[in-house]
Amino acid sequence: MTARPEVTALVERVCAVAAGHVDKTDDLASFPVEALDELRVTGLLGLLVDRAHGGLGGNLRDVLAASIQLGRVDMSLAMIFAMHCQQVAAVVGYAEPKLADELLPEIAAGRVYLASVTTEAGKGGHLLSSETELGVAAGELTIDRFAPIVTGGAVADGFLVTMRSPGARSANQVSLVYAHRDQLEVTASGDWQPMGMRASHSLALRLTGRVPEHQVLGGQGGFRQIALQTFAPLAHLGWSACWLGTATGALSRVLRMLRSPTGRGSADLDSELLLTRLSTARQRVDTVHALLWHTADVVESAPELSVPRVQLLLNALKITAAEQCYQAVEALIDAVGLRHGYLRGSVTGLERAHRDLRSAALNYSNDRLHLADGKLALLDPDVHLV
Amino acid sequence: MSTLDPRFVAMLEPFLPFAAGEPITEESDLRELGLDSMQAIELMFAVEDTFAVVLPDDALTEHTFATAGSLWQVVSRAMGDSVVTS
Numbered sequence: 001m002t003a004r005p006e007v008t009a010l011v012e013r014v015c016a017v018a019a020g021h022v023d024k025t026d027d028l029a030s031f032p033v034e035a036l037d038e039l040r041v042t043g044l045l046g047l048l049v050d051r052a053h054g055g056l057g058g059n060l061r062d063v064l065a066a067s068i069q070l071g072r073v074d075m076s077l078a079m080i081f082a083m084h085c086q087q088v089a090a091v092v093g094y095a096e097p098k099l100a101d102e103l104l105p106e107i108a109a110g111r112v113y114l115a116s117v118t119t120e121a122g123k124g125g126h127l128l129s130s131e132t133e134l135g136v137a138a139g140e141l142t143i144d145r146f147a148p149i150v151t152g153g154a155v156a157d158g159f160l161v162t163m164r165s166p167g168a169r170s171a172n173q174v175s176l177v178y179a180h181r182d183q184l185e186v187t188a189s190g191d192w193q194p195m196g197m198r199a200s201h202s203l204a205l206r207l208t209g210r211v212p213e214h215q216v217l218g219g220q221g222g223f224r225q226i227a228l229q230t231f232a233p234l235a236h237l238g239w240s241a242c243w244l245g246t247a248t249g250a251l252s253r254v255l256r257m258l259r260s261p262t263g264r265g266s267a268d269l270d271s272e273l274l275l276t277r278l279s280t281a282r283q284r285v286d287t288v289h290a291l292l293w294h295t296a297d298v299v300e301s302a303p304e305l306s307v308p309r310v311q312l313l314l315n316a317l318k319i320t321a322a323e324q325c326y327q328a329v330e331a332l333i334d335a336v337g338l339r340h341g342y343l344r345g346s347v348t349g350l351e352r353a354h355r356d357l358r359s360a361a362l363n364y365s366n367d368r369l370h371l372a373d374g375k376l377a378l379l380d381p382d383v384h385l386v
Numbered sequence: 387m388s389t390l391d392p393r394f395v396a397m398l399e400p401f402l403p404f405a406a407g408e409p410i411t412e413e414s415d416l417r418e419l420g421l422d423s424m425q426a427i428e429l430m431f432a433v434e435d436t437f438a439v440v441l442p443d444d445a446l447t448e449h450t451f452a453t454a455g456s457l458w459q460v461v462s463r464a465m466g467d468s469v470v471t472s
Contacts, residue, residue, distance in 0.1 A: 308446055372423075
């Protein structure tokens with residue numbers, strides 16, 4: 001699956017910048033500001049914004065292809081980009097015309113990088129509920145929200161925030177609200193010292209402020225619909241694309257090293273163990289690649305995304321990509337051994353890829369998805385495959 | 387004005403913790419009243435036990451579970467189908 005050449009060329013510019021800074025941002029656990037600047041100037045922050053609003057007019061496939069391409073170089077950056085596009089898709093799909101006209105040109109011009117505020121203390125990653133209620137005062141909406149983890153929160157120019165709808169009876173009535181950074185007081189806390197995904201620089205944030213009512217996306221209580229139609233599909237597809245990119249990049253660098261004149265001299269390319277491990281890694285990324293694009297086809301063409309068979313496929317993609325991309329890199333570490341598999345500074349980058357990909361199963365936990373999938377499987381006793 | 391089968395209403399009540407004794411009508415919003423998507427299978431079992439019908443997986447959409455009326459419509463349609471075919 002190839003993206004439009006003009007998009008590929010723009011993403012390549014970002015990859016070139018990222019390659020020059022990825023060691024530093026990983027070492028320091030700092031946000032990839034140089035690569036973000038290149039995303040701004042290339043217009044890629046507005047990849048999903050239509051041309052009428054000044055964007056690149058791209059689609060889901062462009063986002064996935066770009067995420068794979070970025071993931072080859074830096075998984076943190078790829079995730080930052082994919083999650084930003086997920087937020088933009090929600091704005092494109094659900095913003096009132098007034099908000100769309102205000103915000104989309106700013107995104108397209110590279111002036112707005114969007115962060116997502118969906119985490120909340122005590123709800124354990126339950127995307128569709130919120131315990132903190134949106135206030136109403138003098139015709140405006142008041143936000144006072146703590147989020148334990150916001151990727152890119154320290155540098156984001158705007159936030160999409162989930163909050164319980166005003167006057168809601170249950171935690172299931174959730175609204176999605178846009179807030180520009182200058183409409184908020186943003187207080188960051190905590191430290192970011194993770195095993196991998198270090199450049200995703202995720203912090204705890206407290207957001208307080210006021211926004212006009214037209215900044216609610218999809219109406220009050222509309223988040224459930226946005227989540228089912230846009231957020232969840234794009235999250236699973238986007239994350240899987242990033243992970244696939246990282247595993248693919250790792251495999252590519254290992255193969256290049258083995259084929260190089262020095263590599264051929266030092267590795268036994270007739271070793272059955274080595275050949276089997278290379279084959280297994282390739283098989284895993286091919287499997288994820290096929291499942292990714294098949295799932296994208298289904299999401300684009302299915303008349304209804306909420307039926308069990310489509311939900312099961314989306315979850316299966318996420319679980320499979322998380323497992324298989326990680327295991328592909330594991331196999332490559334065994335294939336090349338300590339020097340090029342375990343030490344920092346190897347041209348293979350396996351050490352970082354392994355740390356980064358270890359997060360995949362934890363990021364919207366596979367364990368939780370399996371529980372949901374078990375229930376969904378029971379709802380489809382005829383096992384309709386899609 | 388509710389046209390819901392009283393057996394259906396009685397079946398739904400345990401799934402709606404936020405209904406707080408208010409009457410359940412066709413317009414009652416099931417999510418707002420606390421229906422949790424993880425309970426969908428238990429709700430399906432309740433439908434099967436109460437009305438002896440199985441809802442096809444095609445019918446298990448977001449819209450079906452939106453209101454008491456939309457769910458009742460799907461259940462009553464399945465009952466009609468089962469009358470015709472049995």
